[in-house]
Amino acid sequence: MTVHKIAILVGSLRKDSINRKIARSIASQASERFHSEIVEIGNLPLYNEDIDAAPPAEYRAFREKISGVDGVLFCTPEYNRGLPGVLKNAIDVGSRPYGASVWDKKPAAVVSASPGAIGGFGANHQLRQLCVFLNMPMMQQPEAYLGGITGDKFDADGLLADGPLKDFVGKIAKAFADWVDVIVRARTEIAEDGAHAAKGR
Numbered sequence: 001m002t003v004h005k006i007a008i009l010v011g012s013l014r015k016d017s018i019n020r021k022i023a024r025s026i027a028s029q030a031s032e033r034f035h036s037e038i039v040e041i042g043n044l045p046l047y048n049e050d051i052d053a054a055p056p057a058e059y060r061a062f063r064e065k066i067s068g069v070d071g072v073l074f075c076t077p078e079y080n081r082g083l084p085g086v087l088k089n090a091i092d093v094g095s096r097p098y099g100a101s102v103w104d105k106k107p108a109a110v111v112s113a114s115p116g117a118i119g120g121f122g123a124n125h126q127l128r129q130l131c132v133f134l135n136m137p138m139m140q141q142p143e144a145y146l147g148g149i150t151g152d153k154f155d156a157d158g159l160l161a162d163g164p165l166k167d168f169v170g171k172i173a174k175a176f177a178d179w180v181d182v183i184v185r186a187r188t189e190i191a192e193d194g195a196h197a198a199k200g201r
């Protein structure tokens, strides 16, 4: 079984972020299926086309990191029924220069978590909408709007404690690993078919 490389982007900069803990819990439950890294986004200067004329080191490092992965997992809170600015900024940075977006064709999934009842549904779907334009094949199911998430769901290591939520997160991790596998295989087959066709010409 292929072990894929996954970037996890967390839409919260808070030290005690529940979304970061969910991200770590997903990673720990899928370590046999993918190697993941939380890619930090808090250091990225606000996107500005003027400074991108000579891209700062932070932009370059971020783009390089995302270019090198097979898939992207977003774990995000909802801010005012939308996605947090820090995450939108990272997406904007990765989308440029025009025609060289690092997001193109990368399989993705969105998990949103909130202490509130609707689990960040608004942010989750806003992010899904951006991914349509960014041409990121999005895992459709299971949808992951994790509501009622408070500190007591986590153990002393900051990972989800045993229970139904941990089980559900395990299902998300497995489904995402399968999804990345499907998309990566399809892309490889298409590229190989293209190469054979070119040889036969």
Ligand SMILES: Cc1cc2nc3c(=O)[nH]c(=O)nc-3n(C[C@H](O)[C@H](O)[C@H](O)COP(=O)(O)O)c2cc1C
Pocket: 012, 013, 014, 016, 017, 018, 019, 020, 076, 077, 078, 079, 080, 081, 082, 113, 114, 115, 116, 117, 118, 119, 120
């Ligand atoms: C600016 C701001 C706006 C927020 N808006 C929402 C919201 O629209 N919906 C929601 O469920 N929670 C909202 N919250 C509460 C967050 O869900 C809560 O702070 C959560 O713990 C943030 O995620 P984190 O723990 O990963 O940082 C908001 C919090 C902040 C700071």
